Amino acid sequence: MTVLVLGLARSGRAAALALARRGDRVIAVDRSPDVDIGRLAEAGVEVHVGTEEPMRLEGVDVLIKSPGVPAEAPFVTAARARGIPVWSEVELGSRLLAAPILGVTGTNGKTTTSELLGVMLDAPVAGNVGRALTELVGVEGIEWIVCELSSFQLEDIHELRPRIAVLLNLEPDHLDRHGSFEAYRDAKLRVFENQGPQDVAVLPRGFGEVPGRGRRIEFSAEDPLPAEPRIPGAHNRENAAAATAAARAAGVDDKRIAEALRSFPGVPHRLEEVGQIGGVRFVNDSKATNAAAARRAIAAYEEPLHVILGGLGKKESYDELAADLRSRGARSYLIGAAAEELAAALDDYELCGDLATAVRSAAGAAKPGEIVLLSPACASYDQFRDFEERG
16 A cells, blocks of 8 residues: 655654554655654655645545644645545544554643543543554554544544543633634544444533434533543543543443542643642643633633633634633733734733743742642644643
């Protein structure tokens, strides 16, 4: 089989290497001229960097598209015009791996819930977090795989069938890429479309109909749990309820679930307390890349808040976020490209421009017992490589 891999970030590199190890002919393309091609070339991958123009596609059987590559990219449109299937890396991984997949999607809480499920199931976690799904190809002794799934990954699935699929929530996000909430919603719900009656669909209580034929299990933040979660916030109790429902569906007993809930500390950049200076706590919630996530973070604390907001906006309204900040009497410190747009919605704010200035201003204003919270409600790409670097 001849495969064209488009985009050589983490998932594209993993897909190319997994295919090369199988003996497939692999052509890899990335528009950046700075991609490190050493390991790919050693594996026999034919690499082309620094180009966006489609090459001749004769003989290509399938195109593997990295999630960061838009559907309108020249290679993608050329491949579709020729009838060449376009797969996401998780589609490829699902075909190469024998272990059942527990898929987790939703707007907010995906990583926290996926990592918590990894502890409950003693299973590797892959997909939209940490490592690519195809990095697990060839690993022995895997009973379950927990796979975090983004809307960008789910856009290009065909046969991916999680035996257990979890939808945590749906809020407007990535509208700059999907164009509408309806398109974003449809991409998310594809996680269920290939499920059969023997599979399980885990959904928020009262959620509407979803594709597929999976057996429906519902959850809510008010569900009784075998133990209370260690991580703070009502939204994290909701994540814990979803994880508990999914783990039970996978056959995990309540004793093991309780141990995981009591011990799991959360993940970096999600309500991560990074320090305390002079009685002021500093919390890194850099993964809050949309307004709904920032609202959840603000609701997680009763202490007075100094909130750092801003970055690259996603064409969503900040009115509800502003109302939450107003009701809490919280002051905001605005950074990045969306600062002016946020300022138009807020009452009590300071235009800081960059994160270092915002931290200094917030720290200077905060009193003992108060919290400086980085929960930007925006993507990071205007000033940072990614949300991890920002955090």
